Amino acid sequence: MDFHHVSVLLEECIQGLNIKPDGSYLDGTLGGAGHSEAICHHLGEKGVLIGIDQDRHAIEAAQERLEKFEDRIILYQDNFANVKNVLEKVEVLKVNGIVLDLGVSSYQLDEAERGFSYMQDGPLDMRMDPEGLRSAQNVINEYSEEDLARIIKEYGEERWAKRIARFIVEERKKKPFTTTMELVEVIKKAVPKGARRDGPHPAKRTFQAIRIEVNQELAILEQSIKDMVDVLDTGGRLCIITFHSLEDRIVKQTFRHLENPCICPPDFPICICGKQPVAKIITRKPILPTNEEIGINPRARSAKLRILEKIE
Numbered sequence: 079m080d081f082h083h084v085s086v087l088l089e090e091c092i093q094g095l096n097i098k099p100d101g102s103y104l105d106g107t108l109g110g111a112g113h114s115e116a117i118c119h120h121l122g123e124k125g126v127l128i129g130i131d132q133d134r135h136a137i138e139a140a141q142e143r144l145e146k147f148e149d150r151i152i153l154y155q156d157n158f159a160n161v162k163n164v165l166e167k168v169e170v171l172k173v174n175g176i177v178l179d180l181g182v183s184s185y186q187l188d189e190a191e192r193g194f195s196y197m198q199d200g201p202l203d204m205r206m207d208p209e210g211l212r213s214a215q216n217v218i219n220e221y222s223e224e225d226l227a228r229i230i231k232e233y234g235e236e237r238w239a240k241r242i243a244r245f246i247v248e249e250r251k252k253k254p255f256t257t258t259m260e261l262v263e264v265i266k267k268a269v270p271k272g273a274r275r276d277g278p279h280p281a282k283r284t285f286q287a288i289r290i291e292v293n294q295e296l297a298i299l300e301q302s303i304k305d306m307v308d309v310l311d312t313g314g315r316l317c318i319i320t321f322h323s324l325e326d327r328i329v330k331q332t333f334r335h336l337e338n339p340c341i342c343p344p345d346f347p348i349c350i351c352g353k354q355p356v357a358k359i360i361t362r363k364p365i366l367p368t369n370e371e372i373g374i375n376p377r378a379r380s381a382k383l384r385i386l387e388k389i390e
Contacts, residue, residue: 085112086378087319090365091177092116094317094385100124101174105229106158106306107131108224109183111140120145128173129153130164132207136183157207157385161300161305172311180299181296181381182206182289190258194289199259204289214288218261219254224246233296233324234287240298242284243266261285296324303332306355310388311326315360319383326364326382333359333386360385 085091091113096104099122105114108131118127118194127150132139137155144151152168158178165171186192186206190201193203193214204214221229223243231239245268246261255261262281269280290296307317320326364382 082089087383095175102126104176105129106178108130111143132157174314181321204292206293230287233290234283236283316386
C-alpha cells in the first residue's frame with residue numbers, strides 16, 4: 079500500500095519546532111510520516127517521536143517508512159483530539175514539540191475506495207478512520223435539507239448551498255446515494271452553468287464540507303489545540319498547517335486567546351480577571367509555501383503554517 083503524502087512546508091515546520099536531539103515530539107497527524115521522518119533525523123538516541131493517526135493504513139505505512147528509527151518511535155492509532163489520553167497510555171508526561179498537518183493525505187484523496195475524491199468513482203465514504211460509525215452516505219442520505227444546506231454553506235463556503243441541498247434531497251427520494259459520482263452529478267445539475275464555467279470543480283466545496291462533517295474536523299480543533307498546549311513543556315512549540323480559511327481562523331483565534339486570555343473590559347486600566355498568558359505566538363502572520371514548492375506540489379497552494387510557543 080502506497081500511503082503517500084507530500085509533506086507541505088516541511089523545512090519551515092522543522093525549523094519552527096526548534097528540535098532538541100534528546101526531546102520528545104508528537105506528530106498528531108502521522109499520515110505519510112513525512113514530518114515524522116524529518117523530526118527523527120534531528121533526534122538523538124534519547125529522543126522520542128510519538129505518531130498518532132486514526133487511520134490504521136497510515137500507521138502501517140509509517141511503521142515501514144520509519145523502520146530505521148524504530149528505537150525512538152511510538153505509533154498509536156487514535157484521533158489527535160485524544161492527545162492527553164494517548165500520552166498517558168504511552169507514559170510520556172510532556173513533549174517538546176507538536177506538529178499537526180490538517181490536510182487530507184494524497185493517498186486518501188487519490189484512493190477511489192476511500193470516497194474522498196470528486197474526480198473518481200467510489201463508495202460515498204470519506205471517513206478518516208475507516209472503522210468510524212458515520213460516513214458520507216449517512217450525511218447525504220439522512221440529514222435534513224436544512225442541515226445539509228447549513229453544512230455546505232458553513233464548511234464549504236458554497237454560495238449555492240441551499241440549491242445543492244434541495245437537489246440532493248429530491249434525488250435521494252428516488253434512491254439513496256451510494257457513490258461519489260452520483261453525488262457529483264447532482265451537484266453539477268444544482269450549480270448553474272455560468273457558475274461552473276469559472277473557478278474550482280463544482281463539487282469541490284461540497285465534498286470538503288461533507289468530509290469535515292463526517293470527521294468532525296472543526297468541532298474538535300479548538301479544544302485539541304488547548305490540550306496540546308497543556309502537554310507541551312515550557313519552551314515547547316506547536317506547529318499547525320491548515321488548508322482552508324475555517325481551520326485557519328480557529329487556529330488563529332485560539333492562539334490569540336492562549337497568548338492573551340484576559341476577559342476584562344478594554345477600558346479597564348488593569349487586569350482583574352487574573353487570567354495569565356500560557357503561550358506566545360511565534361508567527362504573527364502565517365508562513366506560506368514558496369512558489370517553488372507550489373510548482374512541485376500544487377496541493378500546497380492553500381497551506382498556512384502558524385507556530386505557538388509554551389511559556390509556562
